[in-house]
Amino acid sequence: LAADDQVSDFFIGRAGKELFHRFFIPNDGFKGSLKDNNYAAKYPGVSVIKVNDTRCVLSSIIIPDYALGG
Numbered sequence: 677l678a679a680d681d682q683v684s685d686f687f688i689g690r691a692g693k694e695l696f697h698r699f700f701i702p703n704d705g706f707k708g709s710l711k712d713n714n715y716a717a718k719y720p721g722v723s724v725i726k727v728n729d730t731r732c733v734l735s736s737i738i739i740p741d742y743a744l745g746g
Contacts, residue, residue: 681706681732682701683700683701683725683732684697684700685700693740693742694743695739697737699734699737699738700723700732700733701735702731703716703733704731716733722734
């Protein structure tokens, strides 16, 4: 999932293990290919954060098996 301009959040539990990991990508797509039809317009209600001058949208959440009790 790693890519240019991707932003990631890691949520770590008290035991020091990762509980979940969120990935945000630029709202207008990589290299501006979606400038006239950005992700936030296509998916209203998507989580949006601003990093420097770039709006980024939530693209995925990863939850490890051990965090689900598996």
